[in-house]
Amino acid sequence: xxxKRHENEKDAQLESFxxxxxxxxxxxxxxxxxxxxxxxxxxxxxxxxxxxxxHFREKMTHFDHERIPERVVHARGFAAHGEFQLYExxxxxxxxxxxxxxxxKVPVFVRFSTVNGSKGSxxxxxxxxxxxxxxxxxxxxxxxxxxxxxxxFIQDGIKFPDVVHSFKPEPHNDIPQASTAHDNFWxxxxxxxxxxHMVMWIMSDRAIPRSFRMMEGFGVNTFRFVNAAGExxxxxxHWKPKLGVHSLVWDEAQxxxxxxxxxxxxxxxxxxxxxxxxxxxLGVQIVPQEDEFKFDFDLLDATKLIPEEEVPVKIIGKxxxxxxxxxxxxETEQVAFHPGNVVPGIDFTNDPLLQARLFSYIDTQLxxxxxxxxxxxxxxxxxxxxxxxxxxxxxxxxxxxxxVNYHRNSLQGNxxxxxxxxxxxxxxxxxxxxxxxxxxxSKSFIDFFSQAKLFWNSMSEPEKKHIIDAFSFELGKxxxxxxxxxxxxxxxxxxxxxxxKIARNIGVKPPTQGGSPVTKTSPALSQLNTTMxxxxxKVAVIISNGFHGNVIKSIxxxxxxxxxxxxxxxxxxxxxxxxxxxxxxxxQNVYTAQSVLYxxxxxxxxxxxxxxxxxxxxxxxxxxxxxxxxIGAIGEGKKWLEANQxxxxxxxxxxxNVTEFARHFxxxxxxxxxxxx
Ligand code: HDE
Numbered sequence: 001x002x003x004k005r006h007e008n009e010k011d012a013q014l015e016s017f018x019x020x021x022x023x024x025x026x027x028x029x030x031x032x033x034x035x036x037x038x039x040x041x042x043x044x045x046x047x048x049x050x051x052x053x054x055h056f057r058e059k060m061t062h063f064d065h066e067r068i069p070e071r072v073v074h075a076r077g078f079a080a081h082g083e084f085q086l087y088e089x090x091x092x093x094x095x096x097x098x099x100x101x102x103x104x105k106v107p108v109f110v111r112f113s114t115v116n117g118s119k120g121s122x123x124x125x126x127x128x129x130x131x132x133x134x135x136x137x138x139x140x141x142x143x144x145x146x147x148x149x150x151x152x153f154i155q156d157g158i159k160f161p162d163v164v165h166s167f168k169p170e171p172h173n174d175i176p177q178a179s180t181a182h183d184n185f186w187x188x189x190x191x192x193x194x195x196x197h198m199v200m201w202i203m204s205d206r207a208i209p210r211s212f213r214m215m216e217g218f219g220v221n222t223f224r225f226v227n228a229a230g231e232x233x234x235x236x237x238h239w240k241p242k243l244g245v246h247s248l249v250w251d252e253a254q255x256x257x258x259x260x261x262x263x264x265x266x267x268x269x270x271x272x273x274x275x276x277x278x279x280x281x282l283g284v285q286i287v288p289q290e291d292e293f294k295f296d297f298d299l300l301d302a303t304k305l306i307p308e309e310e311v312p313v314k315i316i317g318k319x320x321x322x323x324x325x326x327x328x329x330x331e332t333e334q335v336a337f338h339p340g341n342v343v344p345g346i347d348f349t350n351d352p353l354l355q356a357r358l359f360s361y362i363d364t365q366l367x368x369x370x371x372x373x374x375x376x377x378x379x380x381x382x383x384x385x386x387x388x389x390x391x392x393x394x395x396x397x398x399x400x401x402x403x404v405n406y407h408r409n410s411l412q413g414n415x416x417x418x419x420x421x422x423x424x425x426x427x428x429x430x431x432x433x434x435x436x437x438x439x440x441x442s443k444s445f446i447d448f449f450s451q452a453k454l455f456w457n458s459m460s461e462p463e464k465k466h467i468i469d470a471f472s473f474e475l476g477k478x479x480x481x482x483x484x485x486x487x488x489x490x491x492x493x494x495x496x497x498x499x500x501k502i503a504r505n506i507g508v509k510p511p512t513q514g515g516s517p518v519t520k521t522s523p524a525l526s527q528l529n530t531t532m533x534x535x536x537x538k539v540a541v542i543i544s545n546g547f548h549g550n551v552i553k554s555i556x557x558x559x560x561x562x563x564x565x566x567x568x569x570x571x572x573x574x575x576x577x578x579x580x581x582x583x584x585x586x587x588q589n590v591y592t593a594q595s596v597l598y599x600x601x602x603x604x605x606x607x608x609x610x611x612x613x614x615x616x617x618x619x620x621x622x623x624x625x626x627x628x629x630x631i632g633a634i635g636e637g638k639k640w641l642e643a644n645q646x647x648x649x650x651x652x653x654x655x656x657n658v659t660e661f662a663r664h665f666x667x668x669x670x671x672x673x674x675x676x677x
Contacts, residue, residue, distance in 0.1 A: 006322040008083060009383045010107035010136045017378040018326060028058055068333070069368050070119040073164055074130045076178075077113035078212070078265045079332040080272055082321035084108050084135060084282070090316055093233050093286060094225035096345030098137045099316065107136045108319055109379060111335055112212040112264070115147075116167050117178025122257035123264035124248060125178040126207045126470065131217035131239060132337040133319070136383045139424060143341040144237055145361070149206055150218035150305040153195040155445050157356015163188060163195070178257075181477035190486035194445075196494060197303050197452040203470040204455075205247035205463055205527055210599075210672075211267045213278040213536070214246040221339070221354035222299045224347040225286070226429050234287040234299055234349065236306055238313050242279040244531030246672050250469060252596045252627050259594050269324055274565070276536045278321045283313035297451065298444035302353040304451050308524035335379045336365045344421065347429040370394055387416040452494040453516035458525040462675040468498065472505035484508050534669040535563035540588075540598040540624075542569045542617060544605040548635065549582030551658050552604060555634075558662040564669065566602075569593045571613055590616035595624040600669045606636030618644070625652075628673035632665045634658070650674040 005011065026034045034055055041053035049056065071077075084106045090099040098106055113130035114121065129148040134141055153163045165171075166188030167180050176182050180202065189199055201207065209215045219237030226232045248256070256263045271278060285306050287299065297304040325331040338361040339354065348354055365374055371394030374380055389405045404412040419425035459467065471491070475484050485508045492499035492514030503510040523529050539559070543552070556566060570576045570586035577583050590613055595601065601624045607614050621640050624631055632653040633641050646652050651674030655661040668674070 006081075006083070008105065008107040010109070011081070011323070013381060013383055014326075014378055017330075028055055029062075068370065071113075071368065072364055073115050074113040074132075075119040076117050076121050076123070077111045077130065077332055078268060079109060079111035079325060079335065080268060080278075080321040081323040081325070082108050082110060082277070082319055084133075084317055084319045086317040088316065090225070090284075091227065093227055093235075093284075094345035095228045096137075096142070096225075096343050097139050098135055098142060098343065099225075099345065104138075107383065109134045109136075109331070109335060110319070110321060111332060111337070112215075112268070114178065116180065121178035122261035124208060124253040124256040124261075126180065126202065126250070126253065126474075127178065128202065128207065129209060129212070129215055131212075131215065133217075133239075134335065134337060134341075134380075137343055138384050139343040140384060140386075141341050141380075141382045142343045142346065143337045143339060144217075144219060145337045145339045145357075146217040146219050146237065146239065148209065148215040148217060149198065149201045150216075150220060150236075150238075151198050151201065151451070152220055152302040152353060153198045154192070154353065155194050155301055155303055155441065156352040157354075157360070158352075159192070160353075160356060160360070163192070181474040183478050183480050183483055186475060186478045186487055187480070187483045190483060190490050193448045193490055193493070194303055196448050196490060197455065200452045200455045200467065200494065203467045203474070204459070205466050206245075207470075208248045208250060208253040209264070210246040210248050211243075211271075212264050213268065213271060214241050214243050216240060216245050217280065218305075220302055221351045221357070222302075222349045223354075224349055224429055225284075226345055226347050230430075232289050232347070232429050232431075234289070234292065236285040236311075238283040238285070239280040239319070240283055240313070240315070242281065242318075242531070243533060243535060244672075245527050246530070247527060249627050249673070250466065250473065255594070255596045259596055263597075268321075271536060272321060272324050276563070276565075280319045281315045282317045282319060283315045285311040285313055287311060297447065298442060300349055300351040300442075301445045302351055303445075303448070307454070307520075307522040309522055330377075331379045334369065334374070334377050336361070336369060336374050336377075338362055338365070342426070344424060344426050350431075350433075373397065389416070449493045449516040450518045453518040454520055454522055455525055456495050456498060457519065458521045458523060460526050460528040460675075463526060463528070464498075468501045468505070471498075471502045475502060475506045478506075481508070489514075532670045532672060533563075534666045537564055537599040537669045538597070539564050539566045539600045539602055539669070540569055540593060540595065540620070541566050541584075541602045542605055542620070542637070543576055543584065543586070544570050544608070545577050547576070547578040547582075547604050549578035549580030551634070552578060552584075553580075553582050554658060555602075555662045555665075558659075559666065562666045564666065567593075567598070570605075571608065571610060590620070593620070595620045595627070595629070598624070598629070599672075600624070600630035600632070600665070602665070603631070603633040603637030603640050604635070606639050621646075625649075625677070628675055628677055630665065630668040630671070630674070632661065632668070634661060650677045 040049045040056045042049050086102045089102060111132045114125055114127045116127050117125050131146040131148055133144045167185045169175055169177055170182060170184050189195055217239030223235045224232050225235050292299060340358045373393050373396050376397040389407055391405050402412060408414050421427045475487055478484050484506050488499050488503045488508045492511040494516055496515035500510040567588060568584050568586045569588045573586055573589055575583050576586050601621060625646055630651045638654055641647050651668050653665045653668050655664055
């Protein structure tokens with residue numbers, strides 16, 4: 001991997017902490033060479049172990065303390081290094097160097113995550129995904145801690161423990177893992193109607209992404225840009241994946257939880273190792289201060305989005321992920337993100353969810369990372385110098401050499417000295433705030449259903465069907481009939497037909513009235529309107545000895561050029577020989593490969609004398625077909641499609657002409673799925 005490393009300032013800093021044990025003598029942590037690592041020090045070969053065996057004690061003690069608490073949410077994550085490049089200066093809106101200096105590539109570290117499941121749960125659970133980015137800027141670390149869904153369950157952070165308790169495994173028996181399909185969650189949903197919009201998203205395809213590389217990221221909360229003249233703008237952040245936004249189907253996601261619980265991890269890791277570096281463009285929606293009250297919702301309400309058709313997303317830069325981590329624990333597990341890590345030119349709003357977040361992240365990290373010095377961990381260190389009078393605490397790394405550790409002082413010329421804004425000192429936006437101390441919610445937060453309906457209206461037919469299926473699955477698992485009915489009643493406020501369909505599927509009397517009057521749509525919300533490309537899609541090629549070498553080679557060459565990734569599946573692992581001396585390497589056989597691991601199937605070979613092969617291959621194609629994936633066949637392979645009446649169906653490619661076949665196959669794969677099948 002080292003040869004592919006993309007070096008930048010952060011990488012250089014990390015390099016000074018990397019340790020390579022290869023070829024070295026084994027020592028204790030005190031540096032003492034160890035002469036024996038398999039046998040404890042005992043009194044005689046059959047006698048008791050001796051207390052003085054410091055090597056045994058050190059080895060065992062360290063092991064005993066290897067685990068740290070997992071994150072209370074977003075426990076399961078996967079991360080990569082990369083760089084951010086700004087396209088054009090945003091100085092009109094912000095003075096942040098990262099958004100004004102186009103000459104600089106800023107190192108980033110991105111951690112993707114599920115929210116609900118434990119660290120060891122599966123990747124493809126129905127859930128929101130975290131999308132947290134740390135920008136190591138010359139002005140300090142800036143964290144954009146985002147999700148792949150643009151809204152949230154609740155409007156006030158004080159309810160965060162409640163929503164999280166409700167979706168986590170139930171407290172009496174710790175069931176279910178990484179799933180919202182249980183009574184407590186849906187009881188919370190029905191009784192806290194502000195979450196209706198978010199729950200529509202959670203029931204949609206967005207909650208089962210095809211890949212971390214094919215997800216949007218949203219800052220959710222409204223932030224503020226402040227320019228050099230002190231003018232402020234409301235800002236919503238967006239990450240847009242270059243590969244478009246695509247999802248799995250539910251049946252596939254469920255199977256992957258067993259077949260490959262690391263499906264998203266493998267996908268990201270492999271793409272980076274191959275050199276298919278994931279790319280995301282950064283966009284901002286900019287709202288001038290004077291337009292604060294122009295919308296039919298409140299900008300401070302995190303259960304609402306700003307439709308892209310009303311305020312376009314201005315694309316301002318691109319992030320490319322170029323390196324996998326060297327060590328999961330040191331980097332992915334120990335990284336600490338915080339929405340409060342900002343730089344001059346980026347500021348907060350009074351969004352009550354954001355305000356709560358500003359407290360929670362550091363608070364939880366203090367216990368998770370065991371003290372106040374986790375900013376010194378290599379992955380969390382800024383690349384710029386940092387100086388203050390903070391001292392001591394568990395695991396302190398810095399050896400502060402000065403005697404002075406207080407401000408103001410005369411012994412050290414009153415340094416470290418606060419900097420003026422002109423010198424780069426952070427100055428909070430001077431918003432005028434004046435009000436009574438109350439516990440209350442603004443009336444402008446009270447419309448819970450209009451945007452839930454906007455989302456529903458914007459879905460294509462297959463997306464709507466998936467939402468109904470998801471509600472039916474989840475609520476169908478709820479044991480309390482009262483909770484099932486309460487939810488049908490809640491979602492009748494969004495769309496009557498939706499609620500009626502769910503009701504029929506879960507044994508609840510369909511409601512007869514309800515529905516939000518909103519008729520607006522936001523086409524940007526539908527995944528059918530996203531970028532469609534075959535690039536980096538994974539094709540299973542089922543093949544055996546004796547294939548037509550030149551034909552297959554020309555197809556594979558074309559696909560490679562178009563960015564498809566192929567994997568060969570044969571009866572046995574190892575070389576598969578075709579005519580004209582073409583040899584391919586089967587890395588999977590029908591015992592190890594499953595259709596859910598691929599985006600498309602190419603059948604080159606016909607049936608076999610091996611009954612097991614025939615059964616497995618038939619199941620493979622049938623399942624891929626049901627999951628609406630592209631299927632292609634030539635020669636003998638076509639017999640499978642004929643036997644299953646798949647010929648001439650949408651997304652089934654069988655052209656006689658090899659060039660046409662190769663081209664049409666790529667076009668079909670770019671479609672992602674063939675919903676009209
Ligand atoms: Fe978080 N969130 N969150 N969150 N969040 C955490 O911080 C919290 C929210 C998000 O890969 C925790 O270090 C509160 C919205 C991501 O390490 C914790 C509220 C969004 C990650 C926390 C929210 C997020 C976290 C747990 C409502 C999308 C994973 C571990 C008031 C914009 C970061 C940790 C990583 C993690 C609190 C809501 C995104 C407990 C109180 C909205 C991507 O501090």
